[in-house]
Amino acid sequence: MAEREWWVLKWLDLLEKYRFKKRLERGRNYARDGNILAINFEGAKVTAQVQGTANEPYHLWIKLDPFSNEDWHYIIQTLAEKAIFSAQLLAGEMPQDIEEVFIANGLSLFPFSLSDVHSRCNCPDPKNPCKHIAAVYYELADRFSEDPFVLFQLRGRTREQILAQIRELRQQGTSQEVIGETGIDDVETEEVIEKITDDTVNLEEFWEYDEPLDSSLLQMTGDSDQTVLEVLGDFPLPSAESQAVKQYLQQVQKRVYSEVVHQTSP
Template sequence: MEDTSLDHGLLRKGRAYAKTGQLGPITVSPGRIAAVAESDYDTVVRVEQLTDAAWERFLDQVAAKAGHIAALLDRDMPHDLVEAAQDAAVPLLPAVGDLEPECSCPDWGHPCAHAAALCYQVSWLLDADPFVLLLMRGRGQDELIEALQQRDTPEARPAGIPAAEAFALGTPPLPGPPPHDVVFTPPALEPDPGGDPGDPGIGPGIDLAVLGVLAASAASRARELLLSGRLPRLTEYQDRVRLAAEHGLDLGLEAAVQAWRYGGADGLDVLETPWTPPRQDLARARARLEAGWESEEPPPVQAWRNRWTLGRLQLRYGRDGRWYPFTERDGGWWPAGPPERDPSAAVHERWQPDR
């Protein structure tokens, strides 16, 4: 919408309408979003629906990983699922030409301020529930879940047998002993000098507190793997920062730990590595920043690569498509909060003009 609009003033006005609740209840249906705006104007934005063939390709991508299904049911749209769908020629997010706004108001803008407000509010709904996006593209939650249940997921391929039959089989015999030439010798453990003489302890050179941290970390990573179906591969440094962030360890990595807590590996990358984003990403972000300043002129921006400096505030664009806020501290820039898709949202909460 922002790429095709010819009047950014209307976009700015539409964002103001959206933030101040100038629209009535929003109705989302396949290929259509609608609301009643001020003065009882009927506002509709039609969305291009996916074809049956595109839906089949999308369902194949979802069913390929159990973690994708679990994430959707948890109202989360995994980033790698969006990329996989894009690779399968299924553009989930509407692109140029996929939106057609209509409104009964006399404004000739394309879109008018009311249709822009409707799009902004629906974009916020998409962040909370990906099924809104899928419904706009043509299929609702129940229909999708039913279609997924009829698919053969990798985890469901072993047929198994009914529970009653399994219990009727009884307990199978234990395997026989190992061959005589296989000898297992447990490691020697030394008793704790200050403990019970009958307690062998945990052996020399093992810090029990560190062992507890590592066990908790392994459990956390296992849970992440079960929920998402994937686990990012970390460098030794990234894993050290992760452990410090998750378990409150003092490893002299304060800024890195704060970056990890706000954005994980992506937040750490934004802290430490400048890069040059695509021009269209920066142009779209610049338009959003300007549109988000309804009542005054936006602050001047000093731009360098993926970093925008606005006085004592700096925004850094991550490779994950989000803007990370930083504030000036002790002569450097420190992570100041969680990232936002919209740069104006990251600015408004922290903006303080230079004095």
């Protein structure tokens, strides 16, 4: 059996500390034998149906205490400041020192004990966790192994929400860095561009060129094997942003080509 990831072992360690080992063993067997008929995430809560000895499956839920919106604001802000964290999470790896992010904000990503994990099952067993809940505990370990963002979801933020906020914060940070380096803000930039355009560029003659162009230098028809964008290849940006930039430039290229064809048509 392959060695489990450290964050999965940390979750499983909660179970190992539980004193009723036989109950956990039965839960593990339920998970292995396919007794978990359904498992769903409803926000930060996990709901499941587990087949026991009765004819009808038992219904249960498991949840952790979610972090507040304010807590998540500071957590994601800290994550955004360290690009390596975002890269590792996207690659399916939980950063080794991820807990430092939460500790710095007075929180803990992982529960300290099973008493910090809230659960309920409609089976007649008065003990908690029952074997049905224990089965889902082990199933969650597999889910964490496949996607570490599942653990974040139990704390109140989905993968999509976290990545969207990180991307937004990093874009804001990049904009501020550019402003700081140039010493001008967006309004000043527009004024400079407008002044340069008015003073030095004749828009009516901008696309005119008196000398014939060597056909090998400019290929704008569909007959070319590769367009300029294809020659450039992927941009050094995250995949989503790279795709968006490429699509925009493709639209610009089509407009330019259409304008050139229109200008040169008899």
